[in-house]
Amino acid sequence: MADSVQRAFDLAAEDYDRTRRRLVPGFDDFYRAAIDLIQFPHDSQLKVLDLGAGTGLLAAFIAYSFPQARITMVDISSEMLERARARFELAGERFRFEVSDYGVDPIQEKYDAVVSALSIHHLGDDQKRSLFARIHGALNDGGVFVNAEQCRGATPERHRFHHERWITRVRELGVDDRDLAAALDRMKFDRAATLEDQLQWLREAGFRDIDCAYKNLIFAVYRGIK
Structure with missing residues (x-):
């Protein structure tokens, strides 16, 4: 499975950023919610780990919002990380890049x-x-x-409804047939869980002050504090 996901996202690297805004309805609110949940002062010298960093899109928002943050980007796709390297090539030592399968590899x-x-x-x-x-x-x-994150609906009926509404929304946003077909092909590798299950797993792992700040169709943004 990991090799299949890697190949799919290696192939998607070139178009990933271009299509993201049309494939994520509420794109700005989605990423803004993620930044808002990093509740540190903006001048903090944060050490940040970005898992599945891809082309560095989320890392770019974090770097802008926390100008003294140091960010390590991990992804299984070397092609995605090459795009991230190009994005941050003038930023020096603030950024590190690691090709790794974070699903099994330890966090050192x-x-x-x-x-x-x-x-x-x-x-x-x-x-x-x-x-x-x-x-x-x-x-x-x-x-x-x-x-x-991308989440399953709490029931099969809700999941089907959210997925169908997502397709309607991305078509309204102007995604073309080729990009939608490519996204649906990548989604064959999805193993999404319900939001409710994921929040419960955070509790079991020992997190506190768990909060979901954003929910829109198949997308949600949540956090936990250690």
């Missing part, structure tokens, strides 16, 4: 914030629960985990 260092956007839903449920526990262990006391 301690961080003030661990973040992810539209990535963890590729893991199976047991892997998600294990990852949440490892993230909790990798955070400094008072650190935050923020996940801007």
Whole structure:
């Protein structure tokens, strides 16, 4: 499964940023909610880990909002990380890049914030629960985990409704048939969980002050504090 996901996103790297705004209805609110949940002063010298960082889109928002943050970007796709390297090529040592399968590989260092956007839903449920526990262990006391994620509906009927409404919305936003077909092809690898299950797994991992700040169709943004 990991190899299949890697190949799919290697192939998608070139078009990923171009299509993101049309494929995520409420794009600005979605990413803004993720930044708002990193509740540190904006001049903090944060150490941030971005899991499934892709082309560095979420990292770019964090870097702008926290200009002294140091960000490590991890992704299974080397092609995605090459795009991230190009995005931040003038930024020097603020950014690090690691090709790694974070679903199984250990988190070696301690961080003030661990973040992810539209990535963890590729893991199976047991892997998600294990990852949440490892993230909790990798955070400094008072650190935050923020996940801007794709979720299943609480019932098959709600999931089908949200998925159909998502397709309607992205067509209204102007996504073309080729980009929509490519997105649907990548979604074949999705193993999304319900929002309710994910919040419960955060509790089981030891997180506190758990909060969902954004929900729109198949998308949600939530956090937990260590």
